[in-house]
Amino acid sequence: METPVTGKKHRPITVQTRPMMNIKTKVLLKKILVYLLLIIVALGMLGPFLWLLSTALKSGHENIFSYPPKFIPESPTLGNFSRVMDAFPFWTYLMNSTIVGFFTVLLNVLFCSFAAYPLARMNFKGKNIIFILIISTMMIPFQLLMIPIYILSLDLGLKNTYAGLILPHATTAFGIFLMRQAFITIPYELDESARMDGANSFQIWWRILLPLVKPSVVTLAIFTFVMAWGDFLWPLIILDDQKMYTLPLGLNALTGLFSADWRLIAAGSVISVLPIIIFFLILQRYFIKGATSGAVKG
Amino acid sequence: MKQNVLTPYLFLLPGCVILGAFIFYPLLQAIWLSFTDYNMITDPAFTGTENYQRLFEDGMFWKTLIQTLIYLVGVVPALIILPIFLAILVNQKLKGIGFFRSAYYIPVVTSWVVVGITWEWVYAEKGVLNYLLEVVGLINGSVHWLTSEKTALFAVMAVTVWKGLGYYMVIYLAGLQSIPSNLYEAAEIDGANKWQQTIRITIPMLMPSIIIVTVMSSIAAMKVFEEIYIMTGGGPLNSSKTLVFYIYQEAFEKLNMGYASAAGVVLFLITLIFSIVNLKLMGKKENVA
Numbered sequence: 241m242e243t244p245v246t247g248k249k250h251r252p253i254t255v256q257t258r259p260m261m262n263i264k265t266k267v268l269l270k271k272i273l274v275y276l277l278l279i280i281v282a283l284g285m286l287g288p289f290l291w292l293l294s295t296a297l298k299s300g301h302e303n304i305f306s307y308p309p310k311f312i313p314e315s316p317t318l319g320n321f322s323r324v325m326d327a328f329p330f331w332t333y334l335m336n337s338t339i340v341g342f343f344t345v346l347l348n349v350l351f352c353s354f355a356a357y358p359l360a361r362m363n364f365k366g367k368n369i370i371f372i373l374i375i376s377t378m379m380i381p382f383q384l385l386m387i388p389i390y391i392l393s394l395d396l397g398l399k400n401t402y403a404g405l406i407l408p409h410a411t412t413a414f415g416i417f418l419m420r421q422a423f424i425t426i427p428y429e430l431d432e433s434a435r436m437d438g439a440n441s442f443q444i445w446w447r448i449l450l451p452l453v454k455p456s457v458v459t460l461a462i463f464t465f466v467m468a469w470g471d472f473l474w475p476l477i478i479l480d481d482q483k484m485y486t487l488p489l490g491l492n493a494l495t496g497l498f499s500a501d502w503r504l505i506a507a508g509s510v511i512s513v514l515p516i517i518i519f520f521l522i523l524q525r526y527f528i529k530g531a532t533s534g535a536v537k538g
Numbered sequence: 539m540k541q542n543v544l545t546p547y548l549f550l551l552p553g554c555v556i557l558g559a560f561i562f563y564p565l566l567q568a569i570w571l572s573f574t575d576y577n578m579i580t581d582p583a584f585t586g587t588e589n590y591q592r593l594f595e596d597g598m599f600w601k602t603l604i605q606t607l608i609y610l611v612g613v614v615p616a617l618i619i620l621p622i623f624l625a626i627l628v629n630q631k632l633k634g635i636g637f638f639r640s641a642y643y644i645p646v647v648t649s650w651v652v653v654g655i656t657w658e659w660v661y662a663e664k665g666v667l668n669y670l671l672e673v674v675g676l677i678n679g680s681v682h683w684l685t686s687e688k689t690a691l692f693a694v695m696a697v698t699v700w701k702g703l704g705y706y707m708v709i710y711l712a713g714l715q716s717i718p719s720n721l722y723e724a725a726e727i728d729g730a731n732k733w734q735q736t737i738r739i740t741i742p743m744l745m746p747s748i749i750i751v752t753v754m755s756s757i758a759a760m761k762v763f764e765e766i767y768i769m770t771g772g773g774p775l776n777s778s779k780t781l782v783f784y785i786y787q788e789a790f791e792k793l794n795m796g797y798a799s800a801a802g803v804v805l806f807l808i809t810l811i812f813s814i815v816n817l818k819l820m821g822k823k824e825n826v827a
Contacts, residue, residue: 277627282641285704288656289644291666295659307664308673347556355553358546370550377561379813381761383782384802387571387789388564391578411556441545470649472764477790488651492768495655505655513652520647524640 289513296320296506304502320507327497328508332483333490334515337469340405340486344468345461347406352415352460353423353453357445359416360423361431371420377413382474390477400481409468415460422456423449455526462526469516487512572800577793589800599801601776602784609695609780610759616699617706617755618748624703625710626740639711643704650701654768657697658684687777690770694778698765702758706751713747714740753816757809781805 291311298304299317324330358364359371389408398404426449434444450457472488479485485493491512498504572589574582593599628639645653660667661683671677683693717740725735741748763782766772772779772787781801789798 271632274627274630274632278632278635278638281624281627282638285642285645285700287666288660289648292656292659305662305664308669309664309666351553351556354549354551358549362546364543364546367546370554373562374554374557377557379810380561380565381757381802381806381809383761383763383785384568384799384806385561385564387795387799387802388567389560390790391567391795392559392564407556408560410560411553413557416553441542441549445549466647470647472650472767473786476767488649491649491651491655502659506659509652509655513648516647516649517644520644521640524636524643 292506293510295502296510298503300503320503321511324494324504324507324511327504328490328494329483330490330508330511333485333487333512336402336484337486337515339402341465341468343402343406344409345464347410348412348415348464349457349461351411353419353450353457354445355411355416356419356423357441357449360420361426361428361449362441374413374416386474386477393478398478400479400484402484404478405475405484405486406468408474409464409471412464415464418456418460419453422453426452458523458526462523465519466516487515568799568802571796572803574796576795578795579793582796585796589797592797593800593804598776598779598784599781602779602781603804605691605777605779606760606762606781609691609698609762610756612692612695613698613702613759614752614755617702618751620699621703621706621710621751622741622744622748624707625714626736628707629711629714639708642707645701646704648701650764651768653697653701654765657693657700658769661693684770685774687774690774690778694765694769697769698759698762701765702755706755709751710744710747713744717743749816749819753812753819756812760805760809760812 291309294311294313295304297316297318297320298313299315299319302310302314355374359367359374393399393404393408396404398407430448430452431444434448439447469486470488471486472492475486475489476492479489482490482493491508494508495505498508571582573584573586575585575588576582624642628635628642659665662668663680663682667683668677668680671681672679681689683689721739721743722735725739730738761782762780763786766778766780766783767786770778772783782805785798785801785805788794788801
């Protein structure tokens with residue numbers, strides 16, 4: 241090992257290259273293995289969706305129950321999509337889902353960051369007890385509350401209304417907690433100097449604090465949106481008018497309507513999943529951030 | 539610097555009105571209803587603990603509670619362990635790793651209705667799953683995954699795990715990225731191989747994330763409803779009916795609001811235990827920080 245290298249030029253080089261080559265091939269092999277694993281898992285995660293897409297693209301004369309199953313459609317067609325668009329008021333459902341998602345997000349961002357501001361940056365009587373009460377709501381399952389909320393919503397005339405879909409989810413303890421954590425990190429001197437300049441609390445909140453916590457606002461908005469978009473149980477309870485259906489409910493009704501026609505069900509599913517997938521792909525880096533802040537809250 | 543005494547309360551007002559109207563008030567009402575007989579037509583009639591006594595003797599309540607616990611015992615360990623490996627897998631600096639992270643997360647953002655339909659089709663009698671398993675030689679002839687009493691609950695459990703993998707993977711990924719790399723360097727110098735590093739460094743350092751995932755997935759498992767409603771409807775012969783499904787049916791199909799509320803209170807008490815454990819563990823962590 242410690243033999244002098246000088247003079248014996250040839251040997252040390254070969255001794256050195258051989259392990260170098262080994263390491264290189266080892267690294268390459270490992271890389272191939274890792275990619276192989278990544279692809280296999282990806283097939284597991286996306287495969288079911290691709291199988292659905294393949295079914296949606298199969299034409300009427302092709303047997304979709306063929307065994308072994310065929311992944312590539314014989315003569316791909318978009319006919320199922322136009323047929324399902326005729327039978328299924330996709331645009332109405334999309335609009336309902338968008339309205340519910342938009343206002344749920346708007347109210348959450350407003351109300352949660354309103355409530356978080358004094359909790360993070362002011363001293364007042366009852367602060368701790370209010371904070372504990374807010375956080376404790378995270379422990380109460382909606383499935384217990386849905387019965388009284390349903391009764392309350394009937395009393396308030398919220399059945400089959402957008403307000404009925406939006407209001408019960410218009411503020412979440414998770415959102416207040418997330419915004420409070422964001423506000424806490426901002427140096428307190430900012431408030432003080434703004435106050436010296438004559439700004440009132442609302443102006444401080446709107447002009448100074450809110451712009452500084454934009455990433456948290458985006459995180460809150462995205463998580464609220466996905467929650468509102470995919471919600472099924474509450475719309476199922478509060479809606480019985482098909483015109484008010486959100487996408488999940490509409491799609492669920494579609495499966496009842498066309499229980500035998502898997503091409504149409506598949507096409508309907510593909511159509512209704514597209515908006516959220518596009519939304520996710522555009523904003524994906526915030527999702528990763530949001531899931532971790534969700535984890536902090538537990 | 540002096541602010542109006544009312545200012546903080548004004549900021550708190552809108553959010554607290556919503557939480558009060560849609561959480562605290564309903565909570566009290568649910569507890570009150572659980573001691574009454576109420577069918578939405580006549581006024582609630584106070585019946586004391588009768589609902590709870592009936593629950594105790596109700597075979598279907600126990601069946602759904604036990605099935606929910608089976609569900610929890612099956613789903614939670616899988617959701618604790620599998621995403622750790624996924625997170626390690628996608629925590630490498632490789633070209634295109636962002637694509638794989640996103641791909642694994644797509645089932646998380648997809649609504650349960652679409653996921654349910656997708657898997658009904660995968661599970662179909664002459665579907666992809668039966669075909670693949672037959673090719674590998676694991677099964678002989680088609681399995682009726684969602685329509686057989688023996689498999690329905692487990693088939694839905696598998697989908698729950700599949701849909702949750704990406705979510706918990708991201709939580710672990712954040713945990714992994716906060717582990718100081720010099721720990722691994724030191725271990726390498728000491729001659730520890732990758733597997734030893736995973737067991738001795740990664741897993742212990744991930745403990746906070748593991749606790750979070752355990753609590754979150756347990757609470758979610760207790761509340762399982764959508765996947766059951768969409769994929770099996772609780773069947774066949776109630777073999778996949780869970781507690782929340784039972785509450786839903788009692789309340790909104792049979793209008794037994796009082797009785798369903800009592801079952802809801804039981805659900806609440808069980809999830810409360812998980813939450814308290816969570817708070818205790820989180821509290822410990824916060825004290826350290």
